[in-house]
Amino acid sequence: MNFKMKKILSLLIIFMVGYVQIGCQSLNKKSEGSVSVKSSPNAQIHFINTGNSDSILITQDNKAALIDGGDNDDEDLVVNYIKKQGVKELEYVFATHPHADHIGGLDKVAEEIKINNLYVSNGDAQTKTYRDFIQAASDKGLSPSVPLMNSEFKLSTSTFKVLSVAASDDPNNNSLVLLYTNGDDRVLLMGDAEAEIESKIKESNIDLLKVGHHGSHSSSSKKFIERVNPKYAVILTGKNNKYGHPHKETMQLLKDKNIEVHRSDECSDIVFTSTKDGISTDCKVGSYKPGNK
Incomplete structure (x- = not known):
């Protein structure tokens, strides 16, 4: 083979090797791009x-929903807590009813x-707190609406279902009642x-119950607690509050039913x-001690 033919053959081999390498790189990039990232089943x-x-x-897969916003003097606390979790937008906000201790912040x-979607209860309130809330929502182009009974809202792979949208003279009883479901886990708010x-409310065998009205004796009736039969009960209440929450009747019932209690006045967040x-928490198990009148 003469020198000219050898040179041509060498160039041809180099070209073929380069073509194969480029093809492999392209294939690898395509493979990398086609890998699907599975969403996490966990919700907080x-x-x-x-x-x-x-x-x-409630957060899952970079999606978040907020149910109520504390009292008027809690607004900075609530906003800072949400931001600390890395939440930049809320898919849903549910204002359960217009009392200041639920919409103040x-x-x-x-x-x-x-906020992408804002839902409120039936009725309103002629209070500055309620007007401030509605005005702030309006300034952001939000149109609060009352959700339909039994309507469902997806949060990544989990779901909110509306169980009550009552329209009575009592704002407490107009509260939006929500069932949050993540797989087999069921949380009643x-x-x-x-x-x-x-x-x-006809639901039964709930994993976690957010006890109604801060543990007041006007909520948590015996028949209701027996029917929903929660493993965990959460009570949102303040230390030495003027209402005496949680009331002794509620705490005695939860104790009699051997329901594990977690309280914000004892455990903070x-x-x-x-x-x-399955649902779990690192929060210490709470006591069945009633509040001070």
């Missing part, structure tokens, strides 16, 4: 310690955190709904993790 349920008021943040939430509404196949 944050019961924010706002004292004798309610604020609950929502005006600041609306001002500082993007009662707002301040009392015995009248509890009698209409309470965070549960839902895995779709």
Whole structure:
């Protein structure tokens, strides 16, 4: 073989090797790009310690929902807590009813955190707190609406279902009642709904119950607690609050039914993790001690 033919052959080999390498790189990039990232089944349920008021943040797969926003003096606490979790926008905000201890901080939430959907209860209130909340929502282009009974809202792979949208003269009983489901895990969020509404809730065998009305004796009726039969009960209440929450009747019933209690006045922020196949928390088990009148 002469020198000219050898040179041509060498160039041809170099070209073929380069072509194969480029092809392999392209194939690898395609393979890397086609790898699907599975979403995490875990959800975190944050019961924010706002004292004798309610604020609950639920997160899953970078999606978040907020149920209530504490009292007027809790607005910075609630906003800072949400931001600390890395939440930049809220897929849903549910204002269970217009009492200040549930919506007081929502005006600041609306001002500082993007809200995609805002739901409220039937009825309103002629209070500055309620007007501030509605005005802040309006300034952000939000149109609060009352969800339909039995409507469902997806949060990544989990779901909220609306179990009560009552329209009575009692704002507590107008509370939006929500069932949060993540796989086999079921969490019932009662707002301040009392015995009248509890009698209409037909769910049973709940994993976690957010006790209605801060543990008041006007909620948590015996028939209701026996029917929902929760493993865990969370009570959002403040230390030495003027209402005496939680009341002795509620605490005695939870004790008699051997339901594990977790209280914000004893544990501060309470965070549960839902895995779709079980719920757990690092919060210490609470006492059955009633509040001081």
